[in-house]
Amino acid sequence: xxxLLIDKSSGVLTITLNRLDKKNSLTRTMYAGMAExxxxxxxxxxxxxxxxxxxxxxxxxxxxxxxxxNRLASGEESPAFQFLRAISxxxxxxxxxxxxxxxxIGTTMLFHCDxxxxxxxxxxxxxxxxxxxxxxxASSYLAPxxxxxxxxxxxxxxxxxxxxxxxxxxxxxxxIVPPSEASALAQRQARKLAAKPLGSLIETKRLLKKSQxxxxxxxxxxxxxxxxxxxTEPAAREAFTAFxxxxxPDFSKF
Ligand code: COA
Numbered sequence: 001x002x003x004l005l006i007d008k009s010s011g012v013l014t015i016t017l018n019r020l021d022k023k024n025s026l027t028r029t030m031y032a033g034m035a036e037x038x039x040x041x042x043x044x045x046x047x048x049x050x051x052x053x054x055x056x057x058x059x060x061x062x063x064x065x066x067x068x069x070n071r072l073a074s075g076e077e078s079p080a081f082q083f084l085r086a087i088s089x090x091x092x093x094x095x096x097x098x099x100x101x102x103x104x105i106g107t108t109m110l111f112h113c114d115x116x117x118x119x120x121x122x123x124x125x126x127x128x129x130x131x132x133x134x135x136x137x138a139s140s141y142l143a144p145x146x147x148x149x150x151x152x153x154x155x156x157x158x159x160x161x162x163x164x165x166x167x168x169x170x171x172x173x174x175x176i177v178p179p180s181e182a183s184a185l186a187q188r189q190a191r192k193l194a195a196k197p198l199g200s201l202i203e204t205k206r207l208l209k210k211s212q213x214x215x216x217x218x219x220x221x222x223x224x225x226x227x228x229x230x231x232t233e234p235a236a237r238e239a240f241t242a243f244x245x246x247x248x249p250d251f252s253k254f
Contacts, residue, residue, distance in 0.1 A: 011194030062104025074228035108137035119179030127159035132235030
């Protein structure tokens with residue numbers, strides 16, 4: 001079965017991450033599929049909202065680390081960057097249903113969602129530094145905006161995870177429900193949105209995002225350049241190799 005399931009019904013695009021054996025880690029093919037589906041949905045007047053969801057046990061383990069190691073992931077033209085650009089400029093309401101681990105881009109993509117419904121098992125983390133990397137998805141700007149600098153520093157410098165309750169309190173998450181209900185709730189909310197006038201939804205979202213949009217666009221590029229450089233450096237190569245060899249990384253030489 002495909003690693004990405006795309007459904008368009010009742011005015012809603014639904015993207016389901018379906019690579020459970022690898023904890024829904026994201027490959028170039030998956031990023032490309034998501035970017036294309038979002039671009040098409042943006043241009044399709046019969047679709048009013050989009051939902052991104054994973055599985056009840058895991059949202060996403062972030063970028064596929066094997067692809068990181070094979071240098072298949074960097075640059076402005078990369079599918080990952082195209083996906084980030086697509087979610088950052090998506091003009092219609094973007095929702096997510098998040099259960100279990102949401103690692104790296106599994107968390108940072110949520111900064112671009114308008115409504116996030118979390119299972120009570122959701123665990124968010126942005127361990128970029130632990131992998132020799134730096135923030136992406138404009139999270140170096142959006143995380144401190146949302147969480148305050150202190151909590152963003154714990155999340156981004158220490159790579160410390162935070163749970164659904166904290167995410168709710170900071171406003172990253174709109175509501176917490178049992179994992180078995182997160183997807184259905186996101187669908188219900190998306191369909192409610194789809195029943196509203198599309199022009200009003202688009203204009204309201206544009207106004208809500210207006211002050212941050214230019215900063216986000218610029219930060220995406222700046223982070224992308226740094227991320228691409230760090231991906232090739234020895235600390236990151238050690239971190240990726242260690243993950244795949246199921247051992248702790250040794251950063252003592254870097
Ligand atoms: N890239 C590639 N493969 C990954 C992956 C990733 N990001 N995350 C998990 N996998 C693979 C594992 O290598 C393992 O494969 P195997 O069965 O062939 O050995 C399989 O998925 C199951 O992962 P495992 O770690 O055993 O599951 P877990 O339930 O113990 O832990 C996570 C789940 C998500 C907490 C853990 O897998 C994890 O931390 N993943 C890496 C997250 C990360 O650093 N992502 C990059 C962020 S920038």
